Amino acid sequence: MKEEEFTIVKASGEKVRFSIPKLKKSLRRSGAEEHTVSQIIDAVRDELYQGISTKEIYNRAFALLKKSKSIYASKYKLKKAIYEFGPTGFPFERFVAAILQYAGYQVKVGQILQGKCVSHEVDVVAEKDEEHIIIECKFHSDRKNKCDVKVPLYIHSRYSDIIANYENGNNCPTDGWVVTNTQFTKDAIAYGTCSGLQLLSWDFPKNNGLKDRIDRLGLYPITVSTLLTNSEKQFLLGRDIVLCRQLLKDTFYLDHLGVSEERKSNIISEIKLLCSETSVNEQH
Structure with a gap:
Protein backbone atom coordinates (compact mmCIF):
# COMPACT_ATOMS: atom_id res chain seq x y z
CA MET A 1 0.00 0.00 0.00
CA LYS A 77 8.23 20.49 19.36
CA LEU A 78 7.57 24.25 19.15
CA LYS A 79 3.79 23.94 18.82
CA LYS A 80 3.55 21.42 21.66
CA ALA A 81 5.86 23.59 23.77
CA ILE A 82 3.41 26.50 23.67
CA TYR A 83 0.60 24.24 24.90
CA GLU A 84 2.87 23.48 27.86
CA PHE A 85 2.41 27.09 29.00
CA GLY A 86 -0.92 26.00 30.50
CA PRO A 87 -3.15 25.64 32.32
CA THR A 88 -3.53 29.41 32.76
CA GLY A 89 -3.09 31.86 29.91
CA PHE A 90 -0.77 34.19 31.80
CA PRO A 91 2.55 32.70 30.56
CA PHE A 92 1.23 33.00 27.00
CA GLU A 93 0.49 36.68 27.58
CA ARG A 94 4.05 37.14 28.86
CA PHE A 95 5.33 35.26 25.84
CA VAL A 96 3.45 37.50 23.37
CA ALA A 97 4.68 40.56 25.27
CA ALA A 98 8.27 39.28 25.15
CA ILE A 99 8.10 38.73 21.37
CA LEU A 100 6.95 42.33 20.89
CA GLN A 101 9.55 43.61 23.33
CA TYR A 102 12.33 41.99 21.30
CA ALA A 103 10.82 43.65 18.21
CA GLY A 104 11.45 47.05 19.82
CA TYR A 105 8.11 47.73 21.54
CA GLN A 106 7.61 49.04 25.04
CA VAL A 107 5.19 46.56 26.60
CA LYS A 108 2.97 46.27 29.66
CA VAL A 109 0.92 43.26 30.73
CA GLY A 110 -2.48 43.23 32.44
CA GLN A 111 -3.41 46.90 32.06
CA ILE A 112 -6.76 48.49 32.88
CA LEU A 113 -7.88 50.92 30.17
CA GLN A 114 -10.93 53.11 30.49
CA GLY A 115 -13.49 52.91 27.73
CA LYS A 116 -16.27 55.36 27.02
CA CYS A 117 -18.76 53.06 28.73
CA VAL A 118 -16.78 50.74 31.01
CA SER A 119 -13.18 49.91 31.94
CA HIS A 120 -11.39 46.98 30.30
CA GLU A 121 -8.53 44.74 31.37
CA VAL A 122 -6.15 44.47 28.42
CA ASP A 123 -3.73 41.54 28.27
CA VAL A 124 -0.86 43.38 26.56
CA VAL A 125 -0.27 47.02 25.64
CA ALA A 126 2.59 47.66 23.21
CA GLU A 127 3.97 51.00 21.97
CA LYS A 128 6.61 51.92 19.42
CA ASP A 129 6.92 55.23 17.56
CA GLU A 130 3.38 56.10 16.45
CA GLU A 131 1.99 52.64 17.15
CA HIS A 132 -0.14 52.02 20.23
CA ILE A 133 -1.41 48.44 20.19
CA ILE A 134 -3.84 46.77 22.57
CA ILE A 135 -3.76 42.99 22.48
CA GLU A 136 -6.09 40.25 23.67
CA CYS A 137 -4.46 36.82 24.06
CA LYS A 138 -6.54 33.67 23.74
CA PHE A 139 -4.66 30.65 25.03
CA HIS A 140 -6.02 27.13 24.59
CA SER A 141 -4.45 24.13 26.29
CA ASP A 142 -6.45 21.84 23.99
CA ARG A 143 -5.42 22.07 20.34
CA LYS A 144 -8.96 21.12 19.26
CA ASN A 145 -10.24 24.50 20.48
CA LYS A 146 -10.31 27.22 17.84
CA CYS A 147 -11.22 30.88 18.15
CA ASP A 148 -14.61 31.27 16.52
CA VAL A 149 -16.27 34.47 15.31
CA LYS A 150 -17.53 35.37 18.81
CA VAL A 151 -13.93 36.15 19.87
CA PRO A 152 -13.19 38.96 17.35
CA LEU A 153 -16.77 40.23 17.75
CA TYR A 154 -16.25 40.62 21.49
CA ILE A 155 -12.73 42.05 21.20
CA HIS A 156 -13.79 44.53 18.53
CA SER A 157 -16.56 45.86 20.77
CA ARG A 158 -14.06 46.35 23.62
CA TYR A 159 -11.55 47.99 21.29
CA SER A 160 -14.22 50.33 19.95
CA ASP A 161 -15.24 51.37 23.46
CA ILE A 162 -11.62 52.16 24.38
CA ILE A 163 -11.12 54.12 21.16
CA ALA A 164 -14.26 56.13 21.87
CA ASN A 165 -12.77 57.28 25.16
CA TYR A 166 -9.70 58.67 23.36
CA GLU A 167 -11.56 60.62 20.67
CA ASN A 168 -10.24 63.97 21.79
CA GLY A 169 -7.10 62.85 23.60
CA ASN A 170 -3.52 61.86 22.90
CA ASN A 171 -1.99 58.38 22.77
CA CYS A 172 -5.09 56.87 21.21
CA PRO A 173 -4.71 53.15 20.42
CA THR A 174 -3.92 52.63 16.74
CA ASP A 175 -4.48 48.86 16.48
CA GLY A 176 -6.37 46.09 18.17
CA TRP A 177 -4.91 42.58 18.03
CA VAL A 178 -6.20 39.12 18.87
CA VAL A 179 -3.47 36.51 19.36
CA THR A 180 -4.09 32.79 19.85
CA ASN A 181 -1.87 29.72 20.03
CA THR A 182 -4.37 27.64 18.05
CA GLN A 183 -6.34 28.74 14.98
CA PHE A 184 -9.17 31.03 13.93
CA THR A 185 -12.25 29.76 12.14
CA LYS A 186 -12.99 31.09 8.65
CA ASP A 187 -15.75 33.36 10.01
CA ALA A 188 -13.41 34.71 12.69
CA ILE A 189 -10.83 35.61 10.05
CA ALA A 190 -13.50 37.15 7.81
CA TYR A 191 -14.88 39.33 10.60
CA GLY A 192 -11.49 40.27 11.99
CA THR A 193 -10.25 41.32 8.56
CA CYS A 194 -13.43 43.26 7.77
CA SER A 195 -13.48 45.07 11.12
CA GLY A 196 -9.81 46.05 10.98
CA LEU A 197 -8.56 43.85 13.81
CA GLN A 198 -5.11 42.28 13.47
CA LEU A 199 -5.37 38.51 13.90
CA LEU A 200 -2.35 36.39 14.78
CA SER A 201 -2.57 32.63 15.24
CA TRP A 202 -0.25 29.66 14.95
CA ASP A 203 -0.39 29.81 11.13
CA PHE A 204 -2.18 33.08 10.29
CA PRO A 205 -1.39 35.34 8.50
CA LYS A 206 0.21 32.96 6.01
CA ASN A 207 4.01 33.01 6.29
CA ASN A 208 3.77 35.50 9.15
CA GLY A 209 1.95 33.54 11.82
CA LEU A 210 3.15 32.92 15.34
CA LYS A 211 5.36 29.98 14.31
CA ASP A 212 6.99 32.03 11.54
CA ARG A 213 7.75 34.96 13.83
CA ILE A 214 9.22 32.71 16.50
CA ASP A 215 11.45 30.92 14.00
CA ARG A 216 12.49 34.13 12.25
CA LEU A 217 13.43 35.94 15.45
CA GLY A 218 14.75 32.90 17.33
CA LEU A 219 12.39 33.70 20.21
CA TYR A 220 11.75 30.17 21.42
CA PRO A 221 9.71 29.52 24.56
CA ILE A 222 11.57 27.98 27.48
CA THR A 223 9.27 24.96 27.20
CA VAL A 224 10.98 23.78 23.97
CA SER A 225 13.99 22.60 26.00
CA THR A 226 14.49 18.85 25.94
CA LEU A 227 16.88 19.01 28.90
CA LEU A 228 14.74 20.84 31.46
CA THR A 229 12.15 18.82 33.37
CA ASN A 230 8.48 19.85 33.42
CA SER A 231 8.75 20.99 37.04
CA GLU A 232 11.82 23.08 36.21
CA LYS A 233 9.99 24.69 33.31
CA GLN A 234 7.05 25.56 35.55
CA PHE A 235 9.45 27.04 38.12
CA LEU A 236 10.93 29.31 35.44
CA LEU A 237 7.52 30.27 34.02
CA GLY A 238 6.43 31.21 37.52
CA ARG A 239 9.28 33.71 37.58
CA ASP A 240 8.37 35.21 34.18
CA ILE A 241 11.14 33.37 32.32
CA VAL A 242 9.16 32.53 29.18
CA LEU A 243 11.88 32.82 26.54
CA CYS A 244 15.09 30.84 26.18
CA ARG A 245 16.87 34.17 25.67
CA GLN A 246 15.72 35.32 29.10
CA LEU A 247 17.27 32.31 30.82
CA LEU A 248 20.63 33.12 29.22
CA LYS A 249 20.51 36.46 31.05
CA ASP A 250 19.29 34.94 34.32
CA THR A 251 21.16 31.64 34.58
CA PHE A 252 21.21 31.97 38.38
CA TYR A 253 17.71 30.44 38.34
CA LEU A 254 19.36 27.14 37.41
CA ASP A 255 21.39 27.41 40.62
CA HIS A 256 18.16 27.95 42.58
CA LEU A 257 16.90 24.72 41.03
CA GLY A 258 19.96 22.86 42.26
CA VAL A 259 21.09 21.96 38.76
CA SER A 260 24.59 20.44 38.66
CA GLU A 261 27.35 22.35 36.89
CA GLU A 262 27.60 19.73 34.14
CA ARG A 263 23.86 19.74 33.49
CA LYS A 264 23.74 23.54 33.72
CA SER A 265 26.44 23.73 31.04
CA ASN A 266 24.45 21.38 28.77
CA ILE A 267 21.23 23.34 29.24
CA ILE A 268 22.93 26.66 28.48
CA SER A 269 24.64 25.19 25.40
CA GLU A 270 21.29 23.90 24.10
CA ILE A 271 19.62 27.26 24.63
CA LYS A 272 22.45 29.19 23.03
CA LEU A 273 22.10 27.04 19.92
CA LEU A 274 18.35 27.61 19.86
CA CYS A 275 18.79 31.36 20.06
CA SER A 276 21.56 31.61 17.50
CA GLU A 277 20.58 29.20 14.73
CA THR A 278 17.85 29.76 12.14
CA SER A 279 15.16 27.14 12.05
CA VAL A 280 15.53 26.25 8.41
CA ASN A 281 18.78 25.63 6.62
CA GLU A 282 19.47 27.96 3.70
CA GLN A 283 19.38 25.10 1.22
CA HIS A 284 15.80 24.38 2.17
Missing part, protein backbone atom coordinates in the same frame (compact mmCIF):
# COMPACT_ATOMS: atom_id res chain seq x y z
CA LYS A 2 1.30 3.45 -0.91
CA GLU A 3 1.85 5.84 2.00
CA GLU A 4 -0.67 8.38 0.64
CA GLU A 5 -3.37 5.70 0.92
CA PHE A 6 -3.02 5.49 4.71
CA THR A 7 -5.63 7.32 6.79
CA ILE A 8 -4.34 9.09 9.90
CA VAL A 9 -6.33 10.54 12.78
CA LYS A 10 -5.74 14.13 13.93
CA ALA A 11 -6.11 15.27 17.55
CA SER A 12 -9.56 16.64 16.68
CA GLY A 13 -10.67 13.17 15.56
CA GLU A 14 -10.70 14.22 11.91
CA LYS A 15 -9.42 11.58 9.48
CA VAL A 16 -7.10 12.70 6.68
CA ARG A 17 -4.72 11.15 4.19
CA PHE A 18 -1.12 10.82 5.30
CA SER A 19 1.10 13.33 3.55
CA ILE A 20 4.84 12.83 3.11
CA PRO A 21 5.32 16.46 1.95
CA LYS A 22 3.68 17.81 5.13
CA LEU A 23 5.82 15.64 7.39
CA LYS A 24 8.92 16.57 5.41
CA LYS A 25 8.11 20.28 5.73
CA SER A 26 7.69 20.04 9.51
CA LEU A 27 10.97 18.12 9.84
CA ARG A 28 12.82 20.66 7.72
CA ARG A 29 11.58 23.45 9.99
CA SER A 30 13.60 21.85 12.77
CA GLY A 31 16.78 22.62 10.83
CA ALA A 32 17.65 18.94 10.36
CA GLU A 33 19.91 18.08 7.42
CA GLU A 34 18.31 16.54 4.35
CA HIS A 35 19.76 13.08 4.97
CA THR A 36 18.32 13.11 8.53
CA VAL A 37 14.90 14.14 7.20
CA SER A 38 15.02 11.30 4.65
CA GLN A 39 15.98 8.74 7.29
CA ILE A 40 13.09 9.79 9.53
CA ILE A 41 10.64 9.75 6.62
CA ASP A 42 11.71 6.19 5.80
CA ALA A 43 11.37 5.09 9.45
CA VAL A 44 7.89 6.61 9.82
CA ARG A 45 6.78 5.19 6.47
CA ASP A 46 7.74 1.68 7.60
CA GLU A 47 5.61 2.02 10.75
CA LEU A 48 2.43 3.37 9.15
CA TYR A 49 -0.88 1.58 9.64
CA GLN A 50 -4.49 2.49 8.97
CA GLY A 51 -5.83 4.84 11.63
CA ILE A 52 -2.46 5.78 13.13
CA SER A 53 -2.72 9.02 15.10
CA THR A 54 -0.80 12.18 14.29
CA LYS A 55 0.41 12.02 17.90
CA GLU A 56 2.08 8.65 17.28
CA ILE A 57 3.75 9.97 14.13
CA TYR A 58 4.89 13.08 15.99
CA ASN A 59 6.29 11.07 18.92
CA ARG A 60 8.26 8.80 16.58
CA ALA A 61 9.68 11.71 14.57
CA PHE A 62 10.50 13.62 17.77
CA ALA A 63 12.39 10.66 19.25
CA LEU A 64 14.43 10.22 16.07
CA LEU A 65 15.24 13.94 15.88
CA LYS A 66 16.30 13.97 19.53
CA LYS A 67 18.54 10.97 18.91
CA SER A 68 20.15 12.82 15.98
CA LYS A 69 20.53 16.23 17.67
CA SER A 70 18.55 17.65 20.58
CA ILE A 71 18.21 21.10 19.03
CA TYR A 72 16.26 19.59 16.13
CA ALA A 73 13.84 17.99 18.57
CA SER A 74 13.47 21.28 20.47
CA LYS A 75 12.48 23.20 17.36
CA TYR A 76 10.25 20.39 16.13
Whole structure:
Protein backbone atom coordinates (compact mmCIF):
# COMPACT_ATOMS: atom_id res chain seq x y z
CA MET A 1 0.00 0.00 0.00
CA LYS A 2 1.30 3.45 -0.91
CA GLU A 3 1.85 5.84 2.00
CA GLU A 4 -0.67 8.38 0.64
CA GLU A 5 -3.37 5.70 0.92
CA PHE A 6 -3.02 5.49 4.71
CA THR A 7 -5.63 7.32 6.79
CA ILE A 8 -4.34 9.09 9.90
CA VAL A 9 -6.33 10.54 12.78
CA LYS A 10 -5.74 14.13 13.93
CA ALA A 11 -6.11 15.27 17.55
CA SER A 12 -9.56 16.64 16.68
CA GLY A 13 -10.67 13.17 15.56
CA GLU A 14 -10.70 14.22 11.91
CA LYS A 15 -9.42 11.58 9.48
CA VAL A 16 -7.10 12.70 6.68
CA ARG A 17 -4.72 11.15 4.19
CA PHE A 18 -1.12 10.82 5.30
CA SER A 19 1.10 13.33 3.55
CA ILE A 20 4.84 12.83 3.11
CA PRO A 21 5.32 16.46 1.95
CA LYS A 22 3.68 17.81 5.13
CA LEU A 23 5.82 15.64 7.39
CA LYS A 24 8.92 16.57 5.41
CA LYS A 25 8.11 20.28 5.73
CA SER A 26 7.69 20.04 9.51
CA LEU A 27 10.97 18.12 9.84
CA ARG A 28 12.82 20.66 7.72
CA ARG A 29 11.58 23.45 9.99
CA SER A 30 13.60 21.85 12.77
CA GLY A 31 16.78 22.62 10.83
CA ALA A 32 17.65 18.94 10.36
CA GLU A 33 19.91 18.08 7.42
CA GLU A 34 18.31 16.54 4.35
CA HIS A 35 19.76 13.08 4.97
CA THR A 36 18.32 13.11 8.53
CA VAL A 37 14.90 14.14 7.20
CA SER A 38 15.02 11.30 4.65
CA GLN A 39 15.98 8.74 7.29
CA ILE A 40 13.09 9.79 9.53
CA ILE A 41 10.64 9.75 6.62
CA ASP A 42 11.71 6.19 5.80
CA ALA A 43 11.37 5.09 9.45
CA VAL A 44 7.89 6.61 9.82
CA ARG A 45 6.78 5.19 6.47
CA ASP A 46 7.74 1.68 7.60
CA GLU A 47 5.61 2.02 10.75
CA LEU A 48 2.43 3.37 9.15
CA TYR A 49 -0.88 1.58 9.64
CA GLN A 50 -4.49 2.49 8.97
CA GLY A 51 -5.83 4.84 11.63
CA ILE A 52 -2.46 5.78 13.13
CA SER A 53 -2.72 9.02 15.10
CA THR A 54 -0.80 12.18 14.29
CA LYS A 55 0.41 12.02 17.90
CA GLU A 56 2.08 8.65 17.28
CA ILE A 57 3.75 9.97 14.13
CA TYR A 58 4.89 13.08 15.99
CA ASN A 59 6.29 11.07 18.92
CA ARG A 60 8.26 8.80 16.58
CA ALA A 61 9.68 11.71 14.57
CA PHE A 62 10.50 13.62 17.77
CA ALA A 63 12.39 10.66 19.25
CA LEU A 64 14.43 10.22 16.07
CA LEU A 65 15.24 13.94 15.88
CA LYS A 66 16.30 13.97 19.53
CA LYS A 67 18.54 10.97 18.91
CA SER A 68 20.15 12.82 15.98
CA LYS A 69 20.53 16.23 17.67
CA SER A 70 18.55 17.65 20.58
CA ILE A 71 18.21 21.10 19.03
CA TYR A 72 16.26 19.59 16.13
CA ALA A 73 13.84 17.99 18.57
CA SER A 74 13.47 21.28 20.47
CA LYS A 75 12.48 23.20 17.36
CA TYR A 76 10.25 20.39 16.13
CA LYS A 77 8.23 20.49 19.36
CA LEU A 78 7.57 24.25 19.15
CA LYS A 79 3.79 23.94 18.82
CA LYS A 80 3.55 21.42 21.66
CA ALA A 81 5.86 23.59 23.77
CA ILE A 82 3.41 26.50 23.67
CA TYR A 83 0.60 24.24 24.90
CA GLU A 84 2.87 23.48 27.86
CA PHE A 85 2.41 27.09 29.00
CA GLY A 86 -0.92 26.00 30.50
CA PRO A 87 -3.15 25.64 32.32
CA THR A 88 -3.53 29.41 32.76
CA GLY A 89 -3.09 31.86 29.91
CA PHE A 90 -0.77 34.19 31.80
CA PRO A 91 2.55 32.70 30.56
CA PHE A 92 1.23 33.00 27.00
CA GLU A 93 0.49 36.68 27.58
CA ARG A 94 4.05 37.14 28.86
CA PHE A 95 5.33 35.26 25.84
CA VAL A 96 3.45 37.50 23.37
CA ALA A 97 4.68 40.56 25.27
CA ALA A 98 8.27 39.28 25.15
CA ILE A 99 8.10 38.73 21.37
CA LEU A 100 6.95 42.33 20.89
CA GLN A 101 9.55 43.61 23.33
CA TYR A 102 12.33 41.99 21.30
CA ALA A 103 10.82 43.65 18.21
CA GLY A 104 11.45 47.05 19.82
CA TYR A 105 8.11 47.73 21.54
CA GLN A 106 7.61 49.04 25.04
CA VAL A 107 5.19 46.56 26.60
CA LYS A 108 2.97 46.27 29.66
CA VAL A 109 0.92 43.26 30.73
CA GLY A 110 -2.48 43.23 32.44
CA GLN A 111 -3.41 46.90 32.06
CA ILE A 112 -6.76 48.49 32.88
CA LEU A 113 -7.88 50.92 30.17
CA GLN A 114 -10.93 53.11 30.49
CA GLY A 115 -13.49 52.91 27.73
CA LYS A 116 -16.27 55.36 27.02
CA CYS A 117 -18.76 53.06 28.73
CA VAL A 118 -16.78 50.74 31.01
CA SER A 119 -13.18 49.91 31.94
CA HIS A 120 -11.39 46.98 30.30
CA GLU A 121 -8.53 44.74 31.37
CA VAL A 122 -6.15 44.47 28.42
CA ASP A 123 -3.73 41.54 28.27
CA VAL A 124 -0.86 43.38 26.56
CA VAL A 125 -0.27 47.02 25.64
CA ALA A 126 2.59 47.66 23.21
CA GLU A 127 3.97 51.00 21.97
CA LYS A 128 6.61 51.92 19.42
CA ASP A 129 6.92 55.23 17.56
CA GLU A 130 3.38 56.10 16.45
CA GLU A 131 1.99 52.64 17.15
CA HIS A 132 -0.14 52.02 20.23
CA ILE A 133 -1.41 48.44 20.19
CA ILE A 134 -3.84 46.77 22.57
CA ILE A 135 -3.76 42.99 22.48
CA GLU A 136 -6.09 40.25 23.67
CA CYS A 137 -4.46 36.82 24.06
CA LYS A 138 -6.54 33.67 23.74
CA PHE A 139 -4.66 30.65 25.03
CA HIS A 140 -6.02 27.13 24.59
CA SER A 141 -4.45 24.13 26.29
CA ASP A 142 -6.45 21.84 23.99
CA ARG A 143 -5.42 22.07 20.34
CA LYS A 144 -8.96 21.12 19.26
CA ASN A 145 -10.24 24.50 20.48
CA LYS A 146 -10.31 27.22 17.84
CA CYS A 147 -11.22 30.88 18.15
CA ASP A 148 -14.61 31.27 16.52
CA VAL A 149 -16.27 34.47 15.31
CA LYS A 150 -17.53 35.37 18.81
CA VAL A 151 -13.93 36.15 19.87
CA PRO A 152 -13.19 38.96 17.35
CA LEU A 153 -16.77 40.23 17.75
CA TYR A 154 -16.25 40.62 21.49
CA ILE A 155 -12.73 42.05 21.20
CA HIS A 156 -13.79 44.53 18.53
CA SER A 157 -16.56 45.86 20.77
CA ARG A 158 -14.06 46.35 23.62
CA TYR A 159 -11.55 47.99 21.29
CA SER A 160 -14.22 50.33 19.95
CA ASP A 161 -15.24 51.37 23.46
CA ILE A 162 -11.62 52.16 24.38
CA ILE A 163 -11.12 54.12 21.16
CA ALA A 164 -14.26 56.13 21.87
CA ASN A 165 -12.77 57.28 25.16
CA TYR A 166 -9.70 58.67 23.36
CA GLU A 167 -11.56 60.62 20.67
CA ASN A 168 -10.24 63.97 21.79
CA GLY A 169 -7.10 62.85 23.60
CA ASN A 170 -3.52 61.86 22.90
CA ASN A 171 -1.99 58.38 22.77
CA CYS A 172 -5.09 56.87 21.21
CA PRO A 173 -4.71 53.15 20.42
CA THR A 174 -3.92 52.63 16.74
CA ASP A 175 -4.48 48.86 16.48
CA GLY A 176 -6.37 46.09 18.17
CA TRP A 177 -4.91 42.58 18.03
CA VAL A 178 -6.20 39.12 18.87
CA VAL A 179 -3.47 36.51 19.36
CA THR A 180 -4.09 32.79 19.85
CA ASN A 181 -1.87 29.72 20.03
CA THR A 182 -4.37 27.64 18.05
CA GLN A 183 -6.34 28.74 14.98
CA PHE A 184 -9.17 31.03 13.93
CA THR A 185 -12.25 29.76 12.14
CA LYS A 186 -12.99 31.09 8.65
CA ASP A 187 -15.75 33.36 10.01
CA ALA A 188 -13.41 34.71 12.69
CA ILE A 189 -10.83 35.61 10.05
CA ALA A 190 -13.50 37.15 7.81
CA TYR A 191 -14.88 39.33 10.60
CA GLY A 192 -11.49 40.27 11.99
CA THR A 193 -10.25 41.32 8.56
CA CYS A 194 -13.43 43.26 7.77
CA SER A 195 -13.48 45.07 11.12
CA GLY A 196 -9.81 46.05 10.98
CA LEU A 197 -8.56 43.85 13.81
CA GLN A 198 -5.11 42.28 13.47
CA LEU A 199 -5.37 38.51 13.90
CA LEU A 200 -2.35 36.39 14.78
CA SER A 201 -2.57 32.63 15.24
CA TRP A 202 -0.25 29.66 14.95
CA ASP A 203 -0.39 29.81 11.13
CA PHE A 204 -2.18 33.08 10.29
CA PRO A 205 -1.39 35.34 8.50
CA LYS A 206 0.21 32.96 6.01
CA ASN A 207 4.01 33.01 6.29
CA ASN A 208 3.77 35.50 9.15
CA GLY A 209 1.95 33.54 11.82
CA LEU A 210 3.15 32.92 15.34
CA LYS A 211 5.36 29.98 14.31
CA ASP A 212 6.99 32.03 11.54
CA ARG A 213 7.75 34.96 13.83
CA ILE A 214 9.22 32.71 16.50
CA ASP A 215 11.45 30.92 14.00
CA ARG A 216 12.49 34.13 12.25
CA LEU A 217 13.43 35.94 15.45
CA GLY A 218 14.75 32.90 17.33
CA LEU A 219 12.39 33.70 20.21
CA TYR A 220 11.75 30.17 21.42
CA PRO A 221 9.71 29.52 24.56
CA ILE A 222 11.57 27.98 27.48
CA THR A 223 9.27 24.96 27.20
CA VAL A 224 10.98 23.78 23.97
CA SER A 225 13.99 22.60 26.00
CA THR A 226 14.49 18.85 25.94
CA LEU A 227 16.88 19.01 28.90
CA LEU A 228 14.74 20.84 31.46
CA THR A 229 12.15 18.82 33.37
CA ASN A 230 8.48 19.85 33.42
CA SER A 231 8.75 20.99 37.04
CA GLU A 232 11.82 23.08 36.21
CA LYS A 233 9.99 24.69 33.31
CA GLN A 234 7.05 25.56 35.55
CA PHE A 235 9.45 27.04 38.12
CA LEU A 236 10.93 29.31 35.44
CA LEU A 237 7.52 30.27 34.02
CA GLY A 238 6.43 31.21 37.52
CA ARG A 239 9.28 33.71 37.58
CA ASP A 240 8.37 35.21 34.18
CA ILE A 241 11.14 33.37 32.32
CA VAL A 242 9.16 32.53 29.18
CA LEU A 243 11.88 32.82 26.54
CA CYS A 244 15.09 30.84 26.18
CA ARG A 245 16.87 34.17 25.67
CA GLN A 246 15.72 35.32 29.10
CA LEU A 247 17.27 32.31 30.82
CA LEU A 248 20.63 33.12 29.22
CA LYS A 249 20.51 36.46 31.05
CA ASP A 250 19.29 34.94 34.32
CA THR A 251 21.16 31.64 34.58
CA PHE A 252 21.21 31.97 38.38
CA TYR A 253 17.71 30.44 38.34
CA LEU A 254 19.36 27.14 37.41
CA ASP A 255 21.39 27.41 40.62
CA HIS A 256 18.16 27.95 42.58
CA LEU A 257 16.90 24.72 41.03
CA GLY A 258 19.96 22.86 42.26
CA VAL A 259 21.09 21.96 38.76
CA SER A 260 24.59 20.44 38.66
CA GLU A 261 27.35 22.35 36.89
CA GLU A 262 27.60 19.73 34.14
CA ARG A 263 23.86 19.74 33.49
CA LYS A 264 23.74 23.54 33.72
CA SER A 265 26.44 23.73 31.04
CA ASN A 266 24.45 21.38 28.77
CA ILE A 267 21.23 23.34 29.24
CA ILE A 268 22.93 26.66 28.48
CA SER A 269 24.64 25.19 25.40
CA GLU A 270 21.29 23.90 24.10
CA ILE A 271 19.62 27.26 24.63
CA LYS A 272 22.45 29.19 23.03
CA LEU A 273 22.10 27.04 19.92
CA LEU A 274 18.35 27.61 19.86
CA CYS A 275 18.79 31.36 20.06
CA SER A 276 21.56 31.61 17.50
CA GLU A 277 20.58 29.20 14.73
CA THR A 278 17.85 29.76 12.14
CA SER A 279 15.16 27.14 12.05
CA VAL A 280 15.53 26.25 8.41
CA ASN A 281 18.78 25.63 6.62
CA GLU A 282 19.47 27.96 3.70
CA GLN A 283 19.38 25.10 1.22
CA HIS A 284 15.80 24.38 2.17
